[in-house]
Amino acid sequence: MSATVAERIDQVAAEFAELEPRERLELLLEFSEKLPELPERLQAERDAGIGRVHECQTPVFLWVETPQGRVQIYADVAPEAPTVKGFVSVLDEVFSGATPQDALSAEANLVHRFGVAEALGMTRMRGLQAIAHAIRRKIAASAA
């Protein structure tokens, strides 16, 4: 039995908390490098502009599917935006495989849990928060 979303958020937050603020950016960079490639079947949608998160200045494309009642996130973020990519990868780690109900009952403001607010500044934090909200909306829509 995998951990709940709330527990996974705690786990990832603990990983960040162990590090010095500078090293937290390195960890976020590592997360950015392990975000899976977008499956081929969704690349055409992306190229047609579908899945774009419009709140974000950076081109971010997100899809949420819930096969067998489990959240599956697909994302495409430009390599020129490693911060956003890293954060999407964190969200993928905490949400994927969970039930929509579990995902939506976990805290919505999780972006503040990773100790990177000072290094990123408020404007960037808001952008990341918008992505977290977009994922939650897509989870809710997919499960509806």
Add this chain to the structure above:
Amino acid sequence: MVKEYSHPEVLVSTSWVDEHKHDANVRVVESDEDVLLYQQGHVPGAVKIDWHTDLQDQTVRDYIDKDRFAELCSSKGIANDTTVVFYGDKNNWWGCYAFWVFKLYGHADCRVMNGGRKRWELDNRPWSREPEPRYPRTNYVAQEPDHSIRAFRDEVLKHQRQGKPLVDVRSPGEFTGELLHMADYPQEGALRGGHIPGACNVPWSRAANDDGTFKSAKELEKIYAGEAGLKRRTPVIAYCRIGERSSHTWFVLQYLLGYPKVRNYDGSWTEWGNTVGVPIERGAGKPAEKEAVRSGT
């Protein structure tokens, strides 16, 4: 029609930077939108200056003051006579922003690496993943802020009432007022959408080529003097959402086209669109703006 940039010396090429990046009197500075890009790889020897955490005051909505600017430069090994070369992501958007703040505090020799990160990458030049280098401390002395390049709200209002030119460098959707604030985050945006009455709309990125370099003087002249009808001798104010994209346009007008009186309104739409009682216009503006809508951002 102008054939050359008015101040060609402010632009340096990637090959110039590659050759001079370790010169004692040169300091290469990376400024990005994305805070991880420097860690992901930077021009060898470059230091990092973040627009948000280094250049802005974290309490008051303002830039760091003169003393903190001097401390920042001293800590990065920048002396008053250092040639500072800025570069970054997104067509040097943040590079121009940092350039503007350095000019605000009177730094004499500022340059921009034409094409920024994108051009460096396209040229297959080396990236360093080393930690930020430390340079010998300097005793930097900053000047009082130069408000001839910075516009404040009341000055913008006066400027607008006098019918003087304003350039709104946001996307057409933001300009017309159609674009909504960020979902779930109304406080991020403004309470009203639209633009400052009389402003023309020239999205900032129109000044850049696909490889991140600036368009030629002739092409820029066509956009800003031709389409937008900006007269060289009339004072111009540029704005966007928080004053970052407009610092790019400020750079283009002041240094590449040689407009003598250009100010950046850093309060921009997040101040104007939230201010009680100031005039706002919605929908398409002057004819020049319609051209911009067709060609996109």
